[in-house]
Amino acid sequence: MxxxxxxxxxxxxxxxxxxxxxxxxxxxxxxxxxxVVYFTGNSLGLQPKRTKKYVEDVMNDWGNLAVEGHFYAEKPWWDYHERFANPLSQIVGAKPSEITVMNTLTVNLHLLMVSFYNPTATRYKIICEEKAFPSDQYMFQSQVDFHGYKTEDAIVEIKRREGEHNIRLEDIVAKINEVGDELALVLIGGVNYYTGQVFDMKAITEAGHKVGAKVGFDLAHAAGNIELKLHEWNVDFAAWCSYKYMNSGPGNASGCFVHEKHHHSNLPRFAGWWGHNKERRFKMEPQFDPVHGADGWQVSNLPILSLAPYLASAEMFAEVxxxxxxxxxxxxxxxxxxxxxxxxxxxxxxxxxxxxxxxxxxxxxxxxxxxxxxxxxxxxxxxxxxxxxxxxxxxxxxxxxxxxxxxxxxxxxxxxxxxxxxxxx
Missing domain, CATH: 3.90.1150.10 (Aspartate Aminotransferase, domain 1)
Structure with a gap:
């Protein structure tokens, strides 16, 4: 044109x-x-008008039913999060069982790293992109410090070439191969927040797995913005915030993806009662029995008033x-x-x-x-x-x-x- x-x-x-x-x-x-001409949907999306009704519905149920809203609200609170599985799976290219919603983005990345960053004496390095979003940088630094490694030894940044603004795919793959047997985890943004560059997640995942590393993505600037095929690309895990392109409101809940190949694994995780066997959750059993699928990574019961705006937006995405x-x-x-x-x-x-x-x-x-x-x-x-x-x-x-x-x-x-x-x- x-x-x-x-x-x-x-x-x-x-x-x-x-x-x-x-x-x-x-x-x-x-x-x-x-x-206004609004260009900051990559920071905070505009408010959908339908959001107010979704929130008011929860407020009305809270007022009319109090604690019984968990089971008798029009959208019962105890399984409210399950309504996200289908629309979000379409947005990020996953199976519904690979999707959950909980917490906020950096909290979820920390929780997922409990499962997917398990360094050893010889395999302990993390690859990320240069000028990653600062919260990710702080997360990496605190994680490697927690495990007893030095930042300068454990964190490997893929840099831009002199005079260039963006990172070349061949440089990412070359760095993965160079670190090789010492590489525990590749964790980068699907879209770089500063330049807007979209990374080839399929190729990066293949390269990481080839050297024996786990591969995850921070999809804060990708979810609701680009085509994603997380299941098909064999990505191990991912998380994203919902308040940018997905218009769920400031600081709102985060989505998570855990590939089904890990659902029956013995990966470590930090457990909580909302990740426990759904049918037996209220029996208050002493031993953790995780829900099958990504929901098994949940920890606490969910903030329904925060999820309501996200559901309004997710259903709008499903329409379009x-x-x-x-x-x-x-x-x-x-x-x-x-x-x-x-x-x-x-x-x-x-x-x-x-x-x-x-x-x-x-x-x-x-x-x-x-x-x-x-x-x-x-x-x-x-x-x-x-x-x-x-x-x-x-x-x-x-x-x-x-x-x-x-x-x-x-x-x-x-x-x-x-x-x-x-x-x-």
């Missing part, structure tokens, strides 16, 4: 968008009486399906990229640089833009003029045009505001 940088063309694309009505399903912050979301995501992101290049050309170039891969297979719903000759003042200008975006040091703004609620006209409007901001410096 040949794009045009005009409002009429953007409106034409919107009129042809089969998902256009879903924009009306979300609550937008307002700027001068109009919806990832295929349609990805189709729109690709065109919407391509149009944003076109707008950026058009504005840069109008301003004689060299104003900014897109550091996200140009190859559509290596990126998703984010373009990270390095500002040359600009600074925080441009970001501030955007924010003051109705564009909510994200600033990352030293000089990057991240733009995430989420296909559920962003429009093509948003992309055009952003381009015009960006141009005005640069000219106003």
């Amino acid at each position: 040949t794009f045009q940088n005009t409002r009429e063309f953007a409106q034409q694309l919107d009129s042809q968008d089969e998902l256009k009505n879903y924009r009306n399903e979300f609550v937008f912050p307002q700027h001068n009486g109009k919806n 399906g990832m295929e349609k979301l990805i189709k729109k995501r690709n065109q919407l992101t391509a149009y944003l990229e076109f707008i950026l290049h058009e504005i840069d050309a109008e301003l004689d170039g060299a104003e900014f640089e897109i550091i996200t891969p140009t190859n559509q297979k290596e990126r998703a719903c984010q373009l990270s833009v390095f500002l040359h000759g600009q600074g925080r003042s441009l970001f501030d200008y955007l924010m003051k003029n109705g564009v909510i975006t994200d600033w990352r040091e030293p000089n990057v703004i991240r733009l995430a045009p989420a296909p559920f609620y962003c429009s093509y006209e948003d992309m055009y409007d952003f381009g015009q505001i960006l141009k005005q901001g640069i000219l106003a410096k």
Whole structure:
């Protein structure tokens, strides 16, 4: 398709968008009486309007039934989490038995590392990507310290080549092979939070398993954003937050994947009563008998008021399906990229640089833009003029045009505001 940088063309694309009505399903912050241009779905997704009813239903059941809501609510609380198995399995490419919901993201990664990071005197190293999300870095450091290893010895970062913004797949595979028999775990982000680069998880998993390591992924920026086939790729485990592209609300519950090949294993785990045999859970037995499947990794009973917004969103994803979301995501992101290049050309170039891969297979719903000759003042200008975006040091703004609620006209409007901001410096 040949794009045009005009409002009429953007409106034409919107009129042809089969998902256009879903924009009306979300609550937008307002700027001068109009919806903002919202680019931070990679940090916190907008609130679905249907969320309020899901929460109110729980509040009503709590008020009317009190403790009996566990069993007699319209959606009984004791098995509320099971409603996520089917929709989330479709989103991440898993079997329903491989899915559970519990806790929050870093808590779940720590709990999963109890099972999947079991270092020995000779096999103790963890491979991660350079500039992983800080919470992951802190997690790695505390885990290896807990097991008695030094960070500089046990944590191996795969680095970008000099002068490049993204990590090459061949460098990841080469590093896995180099560490070889000393490698216990590969754990990286499915999508790098800073650049928006999508990693080849299938190839990485195959390489890790070939040298005898376990392989997991932090899917915070991937779940609800890219095509995932966790079961087919033979990934050992994964976890993701739900409040970015999945629009479940601030700090909300995390999803987990544990491949079925581990469901009957003797892997260590930290146990709790919600992971105990469901049919016997309330018999208060002294010996832990885990639920078959990923639910057996649960620890505590679940925060139903937090799960309610997540369920509202998960069911919306089930209505639409990832295929349609990805189709729109690709065109919407391509149009944003076109707008950026058009504005840069109008301003004689060299104003900014897109550091996200140009190859559509290596990126998703984010373009990270390095500002040359600009600074925080441009970001501030955007924010003051109705564009909510994200600033990352030293000089990057991240733009995430989420296909559920962003429009093509948003992309055009952003381009015009960006141009005005640069000219106003």
